[in-house]
Amino acid sequence: MDLSFTQEDIAFRARVRKWFEENLPKDELKSLDERVAWHRKLYAAGYVGMGWPKEYGGQDARPMEQAIVQDEMARVNAPSTVNGLGLSIVGPTIIHHGTPEQKSRFLRKIMNAEEIWCQLFSEPNAGSDLAALKCRADDKGDHWEINGQKVWTSGGFIADWGILLARTDQNVPKHQGISFFLINMRQPGIDVRPLKQITGGSEFCEVFFTKSRVEKDHLIGKLNQGWQIAQTTLGFERGAGTLNRVTTYLMSLRRLVDVCRSLKVNGHTAIEDAAVRQKIGRAYVELEVMRYAGLRILSRLEKGQRPGPESSIAKLYYSEYDKRYHHWVMEILGPYGNLLEGTPAAYAEETGSGASGRHGVWGVDFLQSFGPTIYAGSSQIQKNIIGERVLGLPKEVRTDRIEIAKQKGG
Amino acid sequence: MDFDFTSDQVMLRNTVREYLTDKCTSQFVRSMFDDQAGYSKAMWKEMADNGWLGLTFPEDNGGLGLGQVELSMILEEMGRAVLPSPYFASVVLAGAAIADAGDKAQKDKYLGGIGSGELIATMGWLEDATSWGPGAINLKAESGGGGFVLNGLKRFVPFAHVADVAIVAARTSSKPDGITLFAVDMKSQGVATTPVTNMDLTSKAAEVSFSNVRVPEENVIGDVDGGWPVLKRLLDKAAVSAAAEMLGASRKSMEMSVDYAKVRETFGQPIGTFQAIKHMAADMLVEVESSHGAVYYASWAQAAGAPDASLAASVAKAYVGDASRKVCGDSIQLHGGIGFTWEFDLHLYFKRAKYYEPMFGDADYHREQALRTLEAETK
Numbered sequence: 001m002d003l004s005f006t007q008e009d010i011a012f013r014a015r016v017r018k019w020f021e022e023n024l025p026k027d028e029l030k031s032l033d034e035r036v037a038w039h040r041k042l043y044a045a046g047y048v049g050m051g052w053p054k055e056y057g058g059q060d061a062r063p064m065e066q067a068i069v070q071d072e073m074a075r076v077n078a079p080s081t082v083n084g085l086g087l088s089i090v091g092p093t094i095i096h097h098g099t100p101e102q103k104s105r106f107l108r109k110i111m112n113a114e115e116i117w118c119q120l121f122s123e124p125n126a127g128s129d130l131a132a133l134k135c136r137a138d139d140k141g142d143h144w145e146i147n148g149q150k151v152w153t154s155g156g157f158i159a160d161w162g163i164l165l166a167r168t169d170q171n172v173p174k175h176q177g178i179s180f181f182l183i184n185m186r187q188p189g190i191d192v193r194p195l196k197q198i199t200g201g202s203e204f205c206e207v208f209f210t211k212s213r214v215e216k217d218h219l220i221g222k223l224n225q226g227w228q229i230a231q232t233t234l235g236f237e238r239g240a241g242t243l244n245r246v247t248t249y250l251m252s253l254r255r256l257v258d259v260c261r262s263l264k265v266n267g268h269t270a271i272e273d274a275a276v277r278q279k280i281g282r283a284y285v286e287l288e289v290m291r292y293a294g295l296r297i298l299s300r301l302e303k304g305q306r307p308g309p310e311s312s313i314a315k316l317y318y319s320e321y322d323k324r325y326h327h328w329v330m331e332i333l334g335p336y337g338n339l340l341e342g343t344p345a346a347y348a349e350e351t352g353s354g355a356s357g358r359h360g361v362w363g364v365d366f367l368q369s370f371g372p373t374i375y376a377g378s379s380q381i382q383k384n385i386i387g388e389r390v391l392g393l394p395k396e397v398r399t400d401r402i403e404i405a406k407q408k409g410g
Numbered sequence: 411m412d413f414d415f416t417s418d419q420v421m422l423r424n425t426v427r428e429y430l431t432d433k434c435t436s437q438f439v440r441s442m443f444d445d446q447a448g449y450s451k452a453m454w455k456e457m458a459d460n461g462w463l464g465l466t467f468p469e470d471n472g473g474l475g476l477g478q479v480e481l482s483m484i485l486e487e488m489g490r491a492v493l494p495s496p497y498f499a500s501v502v503l504a505g506a507a508i509a510d511a512g513d514k515a516q517k518d519k520y521l522g523g524i525g526s527g528e529l530i531a532t533m534g535w536l537e538d539a540t541s542w543g544p545g546a547i548n549l550k551a552e553s554g555g556g557g558f559v560l561n562g563l564k565r566f567v568p569f570a571h572v573a574d575v576a577i578v579a580a581r582t583s584s585k586p587d588g589i590t591l592f593a594v595d596m597k598s599q600g601v602a603t604t605p606v607t608n609m610d611l612t613s614k615a616a617e618v619s620f621s622n623v624r625v626p627e628e629n630v631i632g633d634v635d636g637g638w639p640v641l642k643r644l645l646d647k648a649a650v651s652a653a654a655e656m657l658g659a660s661r662k663s664m665e666m667s668v669d670y671a672k673v674r675e676t677f678g679q680p681i682g683t684f685q686a687i688k689h690m691a692a693d694m695l696v697e698v699e700s701s702h703g704a705v706y707y708a709s710w711a712q713a714a715g716a717p718d719a720s721l722a723a724s725v726a727k728a729y730v731g732d733a734s735r736k737v738c739g740d741s742i743q744l745h746g747g748i749g750f751t752w753e754f755d756l757h758l759y760f761k762r763a764k765y766y767e768p769m770f771g772d773a774d775y776h777r778e779q780a781l782r783t784l785e786a787e788t789k
Binding site: 001002003004005006009064253254257258271277278280281282284285286288289292293295296298299300302303313316317380382383384386387388390391392393394395396397 | 412413414415479680683692695699700704711725728780785787
């Protein structure tokens with residue numbers, strides 16, 4: 001057991017820190033072009049797609065190096081890469097399951113953000129029960145025809161391409177009739193409608209397909225194996241954000257302490273208030289525990305071990321923490337927490353450094369915190385996974401499983 | 411970055427677990443409820459022979475020279491087994507204080523004996539106030555007659571009734587930190603021990619009164635008026651160590667709950683099938699694994715002298731205190747009526763965790779300590 005960073009990692013961090021100090025954009029990135037330009041600058045420095053193999057333009061970087069770069073970006077509140085989904089999920093999926101033609105056609109353009117990607121998995125009636133999806137792909141001889149609807153598609157309105165799960169066999173148990181496609185989003189028959197969220201912003205969309213087209217050679221893996229491929233795809237997310245998430249919260253917490261030095265409550269400053277101190281103290285304690293858990297995951301990844309369903313523990317912890325933390329912030333700020341506009345600058349969050357363009361209002365983050373316990377597997381789904389796959393508890397009685405058992409038996 | 415135990419550490423852990431599984435059965439634990447001594451002398455001797463009592467002491471004093479990570483691993487196993495013993499009092503508190511601040515003669519005199527099990531030591535810290543700062547220490551030590559004269563009362567002194575020597579924190583100056591540590595022979599004239607009964611019947615303790623107790627000069631541990639920094643360091647170590655015991659109790663409770671949820675049937679299904687139970691068990695695992703990270707990060711930080719060692723100790727104590735109460739409490743709920751019975755073992759784990767929850771600073775205290783480090787960073 002040795003939880004210190006190696007000399008190599010310390011030196012690497014120093015180099016990365018210096019690079020960001022010298023290259024961080026001074027002004028807010030407003031247009032997509034500006035964001036793409038920043039992405040390419042990061043790529044040129046070797047900080048994009050770091051974990052990809054060298055032959056596809058990556059660095060073959062260790063998980064710790066990737067985590068350090070992410071962490072340093074969080075420290076200076078640097079704008080993120082523009083093609084996050086393409087880099088974290090689409091690229092690795094194509095690298096693992098794609099044909100040589102798919103690799104040469106798509107990978108480089110993901111890396112340099114020439115083509116932006118989105119994920120077309122969830123449907124209005126297939127969220128947590130993703131395999132219940134109904135969007136269909138029919139074989140039209142020379143191409144696949146897509147009809148149906150997707151929802152909660154992050155960044156759908158800027159995407160050039162999407163990874164799509166669609167039903168290709170209606171007559172088998174639901175997990176067995178799904179295929180994994182790459183679909184061009186810039187074609188007739190695709191209607192992308194941004195959804196306005198609880199925060200007032202629009203990060204995701206609903207997407208409607210009417211006789212949309214997927215080329216025959218844009219199927220990933222074999223026909224009707226989409227479910228298995230999607231399982232490995234979702235696994236590529238693991239380990240990302242182990243350190244930078246903690247750093248982001250830590251900056252927010254430090255800002256909160258600052259605010260509490262001037263905010264008045266019960267005739268003294270908030271920082272002198274015992275109840276306020278306990279809330280911030282608890283937030284800090286739980287954040288440090290998150291840091292240790294992150295280091296534990298990184299330690300596994302460094303040894304080449306993939307964290308299995310245990311990564312559900314991390315997901316559950318940080319998403320529930322996000323909710324608790326912002327709830328405490330709102331309690332501490334009182335009516336100031338409700339303000340979205342006209343917030344006294346002294347009481348606003350200082351994360352909008354101009355570089356990220358993020359408007360620093362705690363109320364928005366509070367509303368946003370209702371997302372993580374729902375997306376990427378809700379907290380309840382994570383608990384099912386932990387209960388069944390980690391603790392080995394018996395599976396829930398589900399009618400779809402009974403149907404499958406009947407079909408197998410019959 | 412390596413968060414896994416070394417093979418030597420795993421071997422140590424396995425040896426301790428095998429020993430305690432064999433010797434520290436539920437029947438044995440229960441037999442100690444009403445036992446006057448509250449521990450087994452035979453087991454104590456065997457633990458000494460295995461090197462566990464001198465685990466962290468210097469090799470010059472017959473110890474193994476190991477660190478807090480190994481100590482926490484042993485304590486986790488003791489929490490798992492609810493071992494009734496003066497281990498924490500003698501080794502983790504008094505022994506550590508002597509190893510930290512004692513002079514050569516004192517180390518020679520005490521550490522070998524503690525490590526070999528021939529000498530049982532304890533620590534007198536708390537008085538009337540339940541707080542852990544120097545201001546709560548008012549037992550008076552006045553110099554005179556070639557030594558000091560102690561007057562006052564120490565409460566919650568673990569295993570004081572079987573201790574040969576107690577490290578006593580006493581006030582020697584009116585300055586807020588004016589504390590001195592003394593090694594007091596428990597047979598000294600004027601020392602009186604009154605047992606108290608804890609909720610955890612395996613964690614025996616007593617009130618110890620000091621009435622004109624004469625302590626020779628050479629029994630001052632460290633410097634006169636210099637005891638507080640020693641106590642402060644010890645408080646961090648004790649907090650991590652207590653968290654390790656609580657972790658052991660909660661992990662064992664969780665394991666029993668999961669096993670039970672797999673076999674106990676109701677409405678024609680094992681109860682673990684139901685999400686209400688499954689989610690409760692999943693929450694337990696999140697708490698237990700988070701506690702594991704907190705305990706061993708803090709243990710490593712102690713051993714390595716990391717800059718955030720004190721913060722990590724507070725994080726571990728605050729987090730694991732809350733988590734173990736929740737996990738052990740939910741285990742009782744999950745078992746239903748049987749979890750509430752005296753015959754079933756769950757309450758043993760719950761009570762062991764509960765015993766340590768306020769000790770060496772409760773969650774409120776350690777959250778406050780953690781916040782102070784955050785404040786210092788942002789000044």
